[in-house]
Amino acid sequence: xxxxxxxxxxxxxxxxxxxxxxxxxxxxxxFQDITTLLLDPKAFKDTIDLFVEKYRDMNISVVAGIExxxxxxxxxxxxxxxxxxxxxxxxxxxxxxxxxxxxxxEYGSDRLEMHVEAVDSGxxxxxxxxxxxxxxxxxxxxxxxxxxxxxxxxxACVIELPELKGxxxxxxxxxxxxxxxx
Amino acid sequence: xxxxxxxxxxxxxxxxxxxLVPRNQFLNNxxxxxxxIRLSNxxxxxxxxxxxxxxxxxxxxMATEDVQDPRIAKIASSIRVIxxxxxxxxxFQDITTLLLDTEAFKDTIALFVDRYKDKGISVVAGVExxxxxxxxxxxxxxxxxxxxxxxxxxxxxxxxxxxYSLExxxxxxxxxxxxxxxxxxxxxxxxxxxxxxxxxxxxxxxxxxxxxxxxxACVIELPELKGxxxxxxTPLFVLVSxxx
Numbered sequence: 001x002x003x004x005x006x007x008x009x010x011x012x013x014x015x016x017x018x019x020x021x022x023x024x025x026x027x028x029x030x031f032q033d034i035t036t037l038l039l040d041p042k043a044f045k046d047t048i049d050l051f052v053e054k055y056r057d058m059n060i061s062v063v064a065g066i067e068x069x070x071x072x073x074x075x076x077x078x079x080x081x082x083x084x085x086x087x088x089x090x091x092x093x094x095x096x097x098x099x100x101x102x103x104x105x106e107y108g109s110d111r112l113e114m115h116v117e118a119v120d121s122g123x124x125x126x127x128x129x130x131x132x133x134x135x136x137x138x139x140x141x142x143x144x145x146x147x148x149x150x151x152x153x154x155x156a157c158v159i160e161l162p163e164l165k166g167x168x169x170x171x172x173x174x175x176x177x178x179x180x181x182x
Numbered sequence: 183x184x185x186x187x188x189x190x191x192x193x194x195x196x197x198x199x200x201x202l203v204p205r206n207q208f209l210n211n212x213x214x215x216x217x218x219i220r221l222s223n224x225x226x227x228x229x230x231x232x233x234x235x236x237x238x239x240x241x242x243x244m245a246t247e248d249v250q251d252p253r254i255a256k257i258a259s260s261i262r263v264i265x266x267x268x269x270x271x272x273x274f275q276d277i278t279t280l281l282l283d284t285e286a287f288k289d290t291i292a293l294f295v296d297r298y299k300d301k302g303i304s305v306v307a308g309v310e311x312x313x314x315x316x317x318x319x320x321x322x323x324x325x326x327x328x329x330x331x332x333x334x335x336x337x338x339x340x341x342x343x344x345x346y347s348l349e350x351x352x353x354x355x356x357x358x359x360x361x362x363x364x365x366x367x368x369x370x371x372x373x374x375x376x377x378x379x380x381x382x383x384x385x386x387x388x389x390x391x392x393x394x395x396x397x398x399a400c401v402i403e404l405p406e407l408k409g410x411x412x413x414x415x416t417p418l419f420v421l422v423s424x425x426x
Binding site: 019021024025031033035038039040041044045048065067068069071072073075076078079082083084085086087089092093094095096115118 | 262264267268274276278281282283284287288291310311312314315316318319321322325326327328329330332335336337338339358361
């Protein structure tokens with residue numbers, strides 16, 4: 001269940017704005033499209049507010065956003081809570097000194113990169129993406145942050161696909177989501 | 183094998199700049215900047231010039247009005263320049279160090295928000311991917327929609343596409359059909375304008391569906407690449423101008 005004890009009235013408004021597109025990027029996948037949420041200024045604001053209300057007093061010093069939809073949510077959250085924003089990117093996008101973490105895809109693997117000096121052992125980090133499916137990308141993100149000594153406080157996503165059990169791959173770290181899609 | 187370029191990060195606390203990356207220069211508003219100096223081949227220089235809006239009549243409008251906004255200097259100095267990325271000869275303007283400086287990042291967004299908040303803007307279009315970092319906070323603050331403009335095959339459902347030229351070959355930018363409506367007033371956001379190819383394609387896409395682009399807004403301009411000329415009638419607003 002999404003983790004609001006009493007369902008925040010804003011959640012329903014957010015959920016209805018997410019568009020489900022069948023068979024994208026391939027047959028059988030029900031793609032959760034958040035771009036329709038972004039077209040509704042009130043629903044988008046509510047989304048960010050819900051995360052900000054949760055995290056602003058938790059002493060988060062870094063919000064790490066996963067390219068590219070994690071940038072859309074992570075950046076406003078970072079600004080609102082006064083944290084640094086650190087983009088976690090696909091290969092070869094970040095200049096300068098980076099570390100990378102590989103993760104599995106259904107076929108093959110991919111890689112997530114982070115600037116080495118962006119985060120250090122004093123930092124408390126929040127990882128943000130639009131959606132958690134299998135948890136592979138979030139797990140790679142957490143590993144990058146841990147490797148530089150940061151403490152990963154929590155992962156936050158707009159949407160969870162609970163049947164894919166991504167939550168179990170987060171090594172015991174809490175996951176906060178607004179909406180579940182079953 | 184991964185090529186790693188060692189380049190010290192600008193510390194957000196100390197704002198130290200390594201000797202390899204010259205400190206950006208700030209000018210009194212009342213005279214135009216001297217030309218940037220090219221040093222001998224072993225070291226290249228990037229100088230940051232800030233033009234007064236009076237001198238900038240043919241240039242893009244800068245964030246400086248009659249008095250230079252004090253926030254600009256801090257923003258400019260938080261941007262890291264990486265030589266020879268993604269290939270030799272390119273001085274890459276890295277905004278990730280700006281994002282690590284919470285005050286500078288906040289000021290960056292505030293400068294755009296102050297400019298656009300009362301202009302009836304209903305659409306903020308952000309170009310993938312660094313436009314996704316600056317666009318959404320601006321959209322949220324001014325109560326506009328955020329419309330991502332994406333590389334091919336990322337957006338599900340019906341899209342319209344616009345091709346544009348690269349140095350070698352072409353690329354394509356896409357937007358959702360129905361994201362915007364005719365008559366809406368939009369701004370287009372990206373971190374940087376270089377040749378202007380991407381922004382020009384974004385303008386064409388939005389104009390095709392009847393949207394009025396009020397302005398293109400970027401953190402950084404590389405004026406020598408004359409990107410502004412590709413934007414046609416659409417004005418350009420930037421916070422900092424960097425001579426390559």
